[in-house]
Amino acid sequence: MPQDLTPEEVHRTALILDTHADTPQRFLDESFDFTGPVGHGMLSLDTARAGNLAGEFFAAWVEPTQWKGRFAHRALALIDAVHQQIRLHPDVLQLCTSPSHILAARAANRFAVVLAIEGGHAIENDLALLRVYHQLGVRSMTLTWSNSNEWADSSGDLHDPEVPHHNGLTPFGRQVIQEMNRLGMIVDVSHVSDPTFWQVLETTRAPVIASHSSARALTNSHRNLTDDMLRALARQGGVAMANFYPAFIDEPWRQAWNAQRPEREAAHRALAARFPNQPIPFTEYNRLDRDFSSRLGRPPLQSLIDHILHMVQVAGIDHVGIGTDFDGIPHPPEGIDTAADLPRITTALMAHGLPPTALHKLLGANLLRVFREVEAAAHP
Numbered sequence: 596m597p598q599d600l601t602p603e604e605v606h607r608t609a610l611i612l613d614t615h616a617d618t619p620q621r622f623l624d625e626s627f628d629f630t631g632p633v634g635h636g637m638l639s640l641d642t643a644r645a646g647n648l649a650g651e652f653f654a655a656w657v658e659p660t661q662w663k664g665r666f667a668h669r670a671l672a673l674i675d676a677v678h679q680q681i682r683l684h685p686d687v688l689q690l691c692t693s694p695s696h697i698l699a700a701r702a703a704n705r706f707a708v709v710l711a712i713e714g715g716h717a718i719e720n721d722l723a724l725l726r727v728y729h730q731l732g733v734r735s736m737t738l739t740w741s742n743s744n745e746w747a748d749s750s751g752d753l754h755d756p757e758v759p760h761h762n763g764l765t766p767f768g769r770q771v772i773q774e775m776n777r778l779g780m781i782v783d784v785s786h787v788s789d790p791t792f793w794q795v796l797e798t799t800r801a802p803v804i805a806s807h808s809s810a811r812a813l814t815n816s817h818r819n820l821t822d823d824m825l826r827a828l829a830r831q832g833g834v835a836m837a838n839f840y841p842a843f844i845d846e847p848w849r850q851a852w853n854a855q856r857p858e859r860e861a862a863h864r865a866l867a868a869r870f871p872n873q874p875i876p877f878t879e880y881n882r883l884d885r886d887f888s889s890r891l892g893r894p895p896l897q898s899l900i901d902h903i904l905h906m907v908q909v910a911g912i913d914h915v916g917i918g919t920d921f922d923g924i925p926h927p928p929e930g931i932d933t934a935a936d937l938p939r940i941t942t943a944l945m946a947h948g949l950p951p952t953a954l955h956k957l958l959g960a961n962l963l964r965v966f967r968e969v970e971a972a973a974h975p
Contacts, residue, residue: 612959617923622676637921645935650707661874714740735781763790779973801972802832807918836918845894888925
């Protein structure tokens with residue numbers, strides 16, 4: 596590849612893949628049409644095309660408190676909502692269950708849709724349900740969300756004495772990893788606790804990803820990966836995807852956000868009182884958090900760039916990607932409003948010396964390689 600390409604040329608010629616967006620909630624709860632105006636969201640077909648985003652891992656996230664006892668019901672409804680978008684727009688959207696499907700979608704000028712589950716509680720402790728999700732097209736699962744489940748510890752509730760913990764994975768948790776390997780489903784370690792992370796690497800036969808986690812050395816969030824984790828993930832062949840959430844990429848912003856917690860939690864309780872005996876619409880929940888986030892301003896784009904550069908330095912260029920968390924966070928950093936703004940990241944990284952070949956890896960090729968290796972490790 597020529598090394599004298601402009602940032603615009605590098606971005607235009609890259610196969611850009613994002614490993615995490617929460618847009619399925621908009622499909623289901625807001626009747627959002629992916630081919631229509633983006634509205635208050637961050638991702639739509641128009642913004643994706645403007646930013647040359649070729650494909651997205653759409654996360655089916657089940658809020659664990661409001662949907663308790665109905666995890667699978669909610670997950671299936673979110674998956675169906677994605678399928679309905681594809682049914683309505685088959686000329687521009689394509690369900691992709693393999694790397695070859697992603698490449699075919701790109702060649703046909705269709706947006707590649709990859710289904711993912713965020714939070715292993717959605718399988719309701721049942722490998723048969725995991726297999727059903729796979730049959731519906733799911734090709735990745737984040738083992739936990741911010742809640743520990745019956746077989747894996749999360750990083751989000753380790754200090755809650757009322758939550759049972761397992762010091763990582765249970766024996767059944769290891770079976771989940773093994774079955775995901777057998778099926779050809781990507782294991783995702785974002786959100787898991789540190790012991791869970793290390794035990795996953797001991798158990799898996801295929802590379803894993805961290806779909807939306809940044810560097811703990813720069814921002815001291817339990818959701819981020821330590822340098823030792825980044826190196827271990829790289830040795831195992833995996834990829835860590837930089838998250839765009841300000842609390843994971845800017846330490847002063849994270850501290851200010853945490854200082855707001857008492858007031859924010861009171862506001863959440865007041866919001867919940869408006870919806871007795873029913874789940875809070877995500878639109879309302881997100882509007883509240885956007886209000887609190889707006890009070891803090893947005894960190895500079897350089898905060899995100901610093902994380903990406905640090906992850907590249909520690910893990911190597913073959914083991915870093917992007918996991919925006921679009922439509923699941925209040926705001927991205929300054930300069931990134933929607934997927935249309937993704938070229939600014941390429942421009943900034945080139946200004947810091949990353950060459951075109953490296954950027955093509957980071958923007959999508961690394962993920963595609965992991966997907967191929969996971970697929971190759973699958974067996975009947």
